[in-house]
Amino acid sequence: MEVVTSAALSASQKGKLIAAGYTSIASFSSIPPFNLALELKISETEALEILKSVSNGSMLEATSSSHTIVNGAQSAWDMLQEEEVLVRITTSCADLDHILGGGISCKEVTEIGGVPGIGKTQLGIQLAVNVQIPYDYGGLGGKAIYIDTEGSFMVERALQIAEACSDDMAEYSRMYRKGSHASEVKRQPKDFLENIFYFRVCTYTEQIALINYLEKFITEHKDVKVVIVDSITFHFRQDFDDMASRTRVLGGMALKLMKLARKFGVAVVLLNQVTTKYSDGSFHLALALGDSWSHSSTNRIILHWNGNERYAYIDKSPSLRSASAPYSVTANGIRNSGSNTKRTKIM
Amino acid sequence: MAKKEVMKISEMGSLPKSTRNKFLARNIITAKDALSLTEFELMELLDVSLADATLAVALISEIVSPPYQTVQFLLEQRMKKEHRMGHLPTLLKGLDAALFGGIPFGTLTELVGPSGIGKTQFCLKLSLLAALPSGYGGLDGHVIYIDVESKFSSKRLIEIGYNSFPIAFCSDGLAKEMAGRITVLRPGSLAEFTESLQKVKASPLQNKVKLLIVDSMAALVSGEYEQGASKKHPLGWHISSIKSLAEELRIPIVMTNQVRARSANQITRYSFEESRTGSVEDSRQSDSHLVAALGIHWAHAVTVRLVLESRSGQRFIKVAKSPMSPPLSFPFEVTSMGVVLLNDDGVEMPGPQINAIDHQGHSDIIYHGDQR
Structure with missing residues (x-):
């Protein structure tokens, strides 16, 4: 499981996440941005950004998902x-x-x-x-x-x-x-x-x-x-x-x-x-x-x-x-x- | 040229003030400091989002990036501004033709060869040519001659002058004026050498200097390197600083390099070539027992390399590395006029032989006077 500290986020964002009890990425990645914003006391856009950058990172690992979901991926046939x-x-x-x-x-x-x-x-x-x-x-x-x-x-x-x-x-x-x-x-x-x-x-x-x-x-x-x-x-x-x-x-x-x-x-x-x-x-x-x-x-x-x-x-x-x-x-x-x-x- | 890399981030107006303050707070002062870190490192250090870090790096990069010129523009500039499109003619016809007019400005040219082959003679002649009034085919400039081995001889210089340009040198006081334009420096160490270069850069003569000679570069560095696994090159950043001097002043820099014996485990092949050892080429390659004293790293840094060698009693000058000339070899001799080519049609040398340095069958050092 990917921990928060390894995510591509700034130190203060990581700090806020950990303070709110989110230690792994999976633990908050499915929370709607509005709720996350409330909980971390940050703006909704910032919350959205956090979620976006986290999902970009973890998508690469998500092997089970169909390739159409993964942004920028290509099938070998297309290649x-x-x-x-x-x-x-x-x-x-x-x-x-x-x-x-x-x-x-x-x-x-x-x-x-x-x-x-x-x-x-x-x-x-x-x-x-x-x-x-x-x-x-x-x-x-x-x-x-x-x-x-x-x-x-x-x-x-x-x-x-x-x-x-x-x-x-x-x-x-x-x-x-x-x-x-x-x-x-x-x-x-x-x-x-x-x-x-x-x-x-x-x-x-x-x-x-x-x-x-x-x-x-x-x-x-x-x-x-x-x-x-x-x-x-x-x-x-x-x-x-x-x-x-x-x-x-x-x-x-x-x-x-x-x-x-x-x-x-x-x-x-x-x-x-x-x-x-x-x-x-x-x-x-x-x-x-x-x-x-x-x-x-x-x-x-x-x-x-x-x-x-x-x-x-x-x-x-x-x-x-x-x-x-x-x-x-x-x-x-x-x-x-x-x-x-x-x-x-x-x- | 103002160095943009040391430009202070706090002075970069296109960056948001808050970002600039964050850089400052983390003691990242110059563009160099910032660009030596990756975006991720910056994100961590500055406590900003990745997007902000990327944006900051992009903005700083845009400021620091050197401007471009089209090659056509460069060509037009050279044709307009510079004597013979930026070349110092050697007056050796064949060689000048091969090099598009002579020793190129703005780059390093190296002379390699065994002692007594004529490297210093060549340097003396070049000094004269750079100092000579343009009416006689010279550059009408000043020359800085860095004489590490104390081999510079004013007497010989004047002698070459009298014999090569009799008309010019017979006119009153020209010999004195010529010799006066050549400044000889004798640094005893690499540190002193660097200091001399700094002085050249700062001197009021700067714009008049048309040639810099270092005889010899190898003597400045002790010979122990390339043998061991020492990662640091003893010449290190000196190479960049000499190169940048050549470019800033747009002058040719000519440096001599000594030779040393090829060591037993001299490396000339890649690991993938292993399987092909023992072929004919091996015996051929070991013909030459001499290699340039400054090794492969240095050889990459020079733009033009001329090898001076002697084979069966005949001296040859070879264009061993040059972005413009084919690998030609010219027979030459050293006379009262300095280095003289015996034949202006060079012989094209096949293969890596052009880099070989032979030293056989010549014991006489220099022909003085008229004993041709």
């Missing part, structure tokens, strides 16, 4: 329908898209980590551009939020990738729809850059604040379809003395990001750094921020070197099978690995 229309953002690397089931999925949090220089920021910029590919070209026609905590975002590079994307689109329309859209204006690189909202975050406080504020921002900019945080780690690796508080704050942030992803159907991409970790008697590379953090993302991709090639490895995903695929970083952005054909035999 399947939704998953089938789940949109994905292409990475511009066919092999990588293939193992990802089409690209980085919207509505989910994807974490991407790797050693310095492996191409995390490159992939981030590529996604910020690719999310804008219009519907007609098989894209999302969305906008991007780029949260830069490290100062590693390079506008020149974004321009270069946008130019390549714009050229690819022009090529595509030439090849597949000759004549039909002859009058179509070529999408300019500057249009791509116009649709990337760049936030520079200098401290972890700003990072927390911004992530709290994103909900409002995306409500005002509904066409945002991807949020990229480059990197989630940087500020949290320094200036934090208290590891327990770091875990708590990071946990809160992860929950908010997941909520954003679900509520607005945006893809949340968190770039993470690597660190060395001691386990099973030896040192390994591992993504930073520790074990409890590793639960916070839905999908986890590790970028690594394999011989002379860059590989992406799906470390964790509820829906995709563990696999790896080569990719390369070219002047035009992320692309298929050039030596792909001869490599496939070895793998």
Whole structure:
């Protein structure tokens, strides 16, 4: 039985409830608000609020109740329908898209980590551009939020990738729809850059604040379809003395990001750094921020070197099978690995 | 830039007065204090309903959040305001082309390499370039040179100047003026270094400073880290403060890093890669016995990393990490003009080799004078 002290209520409200003899939630949850208000000597609206917040909490436990009563619940069947229309953002690397089931999925949090220089920021910029590919070209026609905590975002590079994307689109329309859209204006690189909202975050406080504020921002900019945080780690690796508080704050942030992803159907991409970790008697590379953090993302991709090639490895995903695929970083952005054909035999 | 995170909650007008008083009563003074707690913790502490706590956090967050800019706006700003769109040209043609015009402003650029390879030479040349009048391709600014290892040589600086820019340096008094614009600081510890940075920020020269050099960063930190399981990084918050200095002043910061021997249990793989050990790549990776002295955490923090190395008697400069350049390698030599590229068409290096630091077959330290 759930006790009053564990409910999501303020201390004074809890105090009043306990003073009136209500020690468990079940003991008062079915009392009409008017009576509760009288008994606790509070206003009826406050009583109503108490009842509401209590019932929200306990509903999750109420397994016997039909799903229509539980606010916000979905049957697995409904979820399947939704998953089938789940949109994905292409990475511009066919092999990588293939193992990802089409690209980085919207509505989910994807974490991407790797050693310095492996191409995390490159992939981030590529996604910020690719999310804008219009519907007609098989894209999302969305906008991007780029949260830069490290100062590693390079506008020149974004321009270069946008130019390549714009050229690819022009090529595509030439090849597949000759004549039909002859009058179509070529999408300019500057249009791509116009649709990337760049936030520079200098401290972890700003990072927390911004992530709290994103909900409002995306409500005002509904066409945002991807949020990229480059990197989630940087500020949290320094200036934090208290590891327990770091875990708590990071946990809160992860929950908010997941909520954003679900509520607005945006893809949340968190770039993470690597660190060395001691386990099973030896040192390994591992993504930073520790074990409890590793639960916070839905999908986890590790970028690594394999011989002379860059590989992406799906470390964790509820829906995709563990696999790896080569990719390369070219002047035009992320692309298929050039030596792909001869490599496939070895793998 | 005023730090919004230390803004007092009592001064936030959009928050109801009663809520502000509650924050104050619980000694939650700044936005930073408030945002380090979760909504549930705040609800408990302030004795308010969850809705009120959430609202308060949302309001504080909105105030503290940095503003956004579109990338297009940033690009236009750079094009309008800055010399070569915010790059310090190195006058090494191939390298400048790879880096979109040179060492980028506002970020950290690192030079890694064994001793005597030419890191300091490179730094001296960059100092000159930043100090040179714009007519000669320089930035016409002041340079702060943080010389941790006491390797800065004015004589060498002038020599490089005379040989690289003979016309400029023959004109009267320019050499003196150039040298006068380079301020050398010699901090003995990390604490003194931080103090120097504070002084730079506060100095009246601030707006004229166009380049900051730290030679070397590794010497500031003793070499014992990354071996043990020590969680705290010795450079810790210094990394953020250096980065923010680069951004506030919009200047390039160039730092050198030493090398150390690869330790026996050097970690280069993830646990999921275990099964593939013993392949060819292992022997190849152990070719190089040197790694950068400052470890992986530091490497994440720098935006551009240039590796200087020597292979079979030839020196190479490699763009090992850069958000804009492919992994190119250029042969170079150190002459009376400083670092000179032998070839402007870099060779693209496949794989992680770009990060390897070789040190073979060169014993001579620096060519002085004209003995090419």
